[in-house]
Amino acid sequence: MHELALSQSIVDLVLERARAERLRTVTRVVVAVGAAAGVDAEALRFCWDVVVEETAARGAELLIAEVPLQARCRSCGHEFEPAVVLAPCPGCGRSGVELMRGRELRVTSFDAE
Amino acid sequence: MCDSCGCSALDRTIGVVHPHADTHVHDHGHSRPDPAGDMRTVRVEADLLAKNDRIAAANRGWFARGKLLVLNLVSSPGAGKTTLLERTLRDVAGAWPWAVIEGDQQTDNDARRIAACGVPVVQINTGTMCHLDAEMVADACGRLAPARGTVVVIENIGNLVCPALFDLGEAVRVVVASVTEGDDKPAKYPYMFETADLVVLNKCDLLPYVPFEVERFEASLYDVNPDAPVIAVSAIRGDGVPAWYRWLGDRRGVAAIGA
Numbered sequence: 256m257h258e259l260a261l262s263q264s265i266v267d268l269v270l271e272r273a274r275a276e277r278l279r280t281v282t283r284v285v286v287a288v289g290a291a292a293g294v295d296a297e298a299l300r301f302c303w304d305v306v307v308e309e310t311a312a313r314g315a316e317l318l319i320a321e322v323p324l325q326a327r328c329r330s331c332g333h334e335f336e337p338a339v340v341l342a343p344c345p346g347c348g349r350s351g352v353e354l355m356r357g358r359e360l361r362v363t364s365f366d367a368e
Numbered sequence: 369m370c371d372s373c374g375c376s377a378l379d380r381t382i383g384v385v386h387p388h389a390d391t392h393v394h395d396h397g398h399s400r401p402d403p404a405g406d407m408r409t410v411r412v413e414a415d416l417l418a419k420n421d422r423i424a425a426a427n428r429g430w431f432a433r434g435k436l437l438v439l440n441l442v443s444s445p446g447a448g449k450t451t452l453l454e455r456t457l458r459d460v461a462g463a464w465p466w467a468v469i470e471g472d473q474q475t476d477n478d479a480r481r482i483a484a485c486g487v488p489v490v491q492i493n494t495g496t497m498c499h500l501d502a503e504m505v506a507d508a509c510g511r512l513a514p515a516r517g518t519v520v521v522i523e524n525i526g527n528l529v530c531p532a533l534f535d536l537g538e539a540v541r542v543v544v545a546s547v548t549e550g551d552d553k554p555a556k557y558p559y560m561f562e563t564a565d566l567v568v569l570n571k572c573d574l575l576p577y578v579p580f581e582v583e584r585f586e587a588s589l590y591d592v593n594p595d596a597p598v599i600a601v602s603a604i605r606g607d608g609v610p611a612w613y614r615w616l617g618d619r620r621g622v623a624a625i626g627a
Contacts, residue, residue, distance in 0.1 A: 257498055257530035264416050276410055286416075293533050293559045329594075340558050341591055350591040360416040368407040 258295060261360070262302035266312055269365050273311060278367035281312035289322040289359040291340050296321070320363065325356035420534055423502035427509070427537025431520070437616075437623040438520045440536050442560060443544035444553075445526030448570040450478045452544060452603040452612075453521060457485035459606075460613055464620060465518040469508045471500040471525045478523065488512055499530040502537055519620060528557040540565040540619055543596075547571045547578055551585040558592045566597055568612060573602035 269284055288294050296319045303317040326342070327334045333346030334355065343350040415421070431438045443449050450470075457466060468489040470478045479491035490508040492500060505522060514520055522538060524531045543564040545553055548571055554561040561567070567589060569582070586598055599615060601608035 257533060260497060260499075260501075261416055264419065268412070268414055268416070272410060272412060278406075278408075278410070282407070291559070293529065341555060351594050362412045362414050362416060364409050364411045364413075366407060366409050 257293075258298040259302045259306070261294060262299060262306045265303070265317075265362055266306050266310060268362055270311055273365070273367050276367070279311060281315045281365055281367040283316045283318060283366040284312070285318045285320060285363040285365065287320050287322050287359045287361045287363050289357040290324050291354055291357040292322075292360045294360060315365075322357055322359045324354065326352040326354050328352050417533065417535075420502045423506055424535035424537040427502055427506055428539075430506075430509070431537060431539065432623075434514065435517050435624050436514055436520050437518075437540075437620045438522065438536075438538045440522050440524055440531075440538035440541045441544060442524045442528070442531050442541065443526060443546075444528045444549060447526070447544045447546040447549065448603050449523050449526070449544050450481055452568065452570060452601070453523060454481055454485055455603045455606060455609060456612070456616075457482065457487050459609065460616075461485060461487060463617075465515050467512045467514040467518050467520045469500075469505060469512070469520065469522045471504075471523060473497070473525065488514075494525060498525055498527050499534050500524050500536060501534045505536045517620075517624060519616065528553070528560045532557075532559040532563060539623060542566045542568060544568045544570055545585070547575055547580040547582075549580075551580045551582070552588050554585070554589040554592045561589055561596070562592045564593055564596045566599065566615060569598055569600045570603050572600045572607060573605050 265284060265286060269281055273281055288296060288299070299319065300317055307313050307315055324337050324340065325334065326337050328344035328346060328349065329351045330349045331344060331347040333344050335345055337352065340354065341350065342352070344352055441449050441453070453468065466487045468482045468487055470482060470489055470491045471494060472478060472491070473494050473496070475493070476491040479489045482489040490511050492504050492508055494500065494504070500522065509520070512520070522536060541563055543561060545567055547569065550556070569585065582600065589596060589598065599608060599611045601612055603609070
């Protein structure tokens with residue numbers, strides 16, 4: 256359950272930034288999570304409600320924007336959007352592709368007052 | 369727009385629905401920034417693993433300056449990480465200086481097994497956490513204070529999922545798999561196997577008794593990570609371990625040169 260540690264990192268990061276901007280209440284946080292980031296969105300959301308308790312982000316909504324996969328074939332260089340990490344190249348049929356996008360784990364923005 | 373409550377949560381998400389349990393209380397309003405109030409949107413664009421990655425990079429620099437070979441040993445629970453380590457320390461402890469960092473949620477059982485081999489060891493208990501992070505490793509290394517040229521083995525929490533995400537600053541990541549698991553493990557846990565520098569396939573003495581097929585395992589691994597070599601061993605009996613020691617020796621040579 257590394258989602259608990261990640262939720263804590265999100266709220267720490269946001270609250271630090273909110274304090275720096277002299278904002279008192281955080282109402283919404285937007286994160287970008289790659290489809291291959293190894294993070295379960297539901298688990299993240301579940302943990303979120305726990306870690307924001309007793310903080311200035313209490314009750315804040317966590318908005319998770321999934322980033323789809325983008326891959327490049329190591330054999331022929333073809334770029335495509337695989338449905339799963341291990342999908343073979345639709346161009347040459349070989350497996351062994353390099354992920355170009357889909358590992359993101361990033362706080363994009365937050366709303367606060 | 370969200371079908372359940374009409375809020376705008378789905379406007380910019382793909383395939384993720386935020387939950388609406390029957391008890392969901394709408395006390396937060398899902399409002400857009402209120403032009404009349406002080407509500408505003410702050411752009412952040414910060415990588416969540418950035419802090420861990422920064423500490424891992426510092427660890428890596430520190431390891432390189434000390435000519436340390438640092439291994440991150442990962443596997444599912446019970447694959448035989450500690451047994452492989454015990455065998456290794458008993459066989460080649462005299463060849464190089466060693467130090468071990470043991471990670472478990474609870475108990476110092478593994479640290480005691482390593483200490484019995486006469487090697488300095490620090491136990492990290494993570495409590496509820498499912499992985500070691502770079503900060504824990506930095507702290508443990510500070511306590512171990514390994515001499516120049518030491519081989520430092522970090523035995524991570526037995527878990528094929530979460531430790532894949534956290535760089536510790538190690539030079540090499542070794543995945544221990546065992547033939548009592550399925551031979552499709554690399555396909556099932558690609559994030560862990562794709563970053564492996566080496567896969568040690570343990571418990572090979574049990575091959576006659578289990579349906580595990582080494583070729584199927586290697587094919588499954590090749591799909592995720594075509595570069596990782598596989599060394600088949602029986603840590604408990606000692607079959608195949610010389611190849612593992614040669615691999616370690618080569619890697620230690622590389623660490624000593626500072627390549």
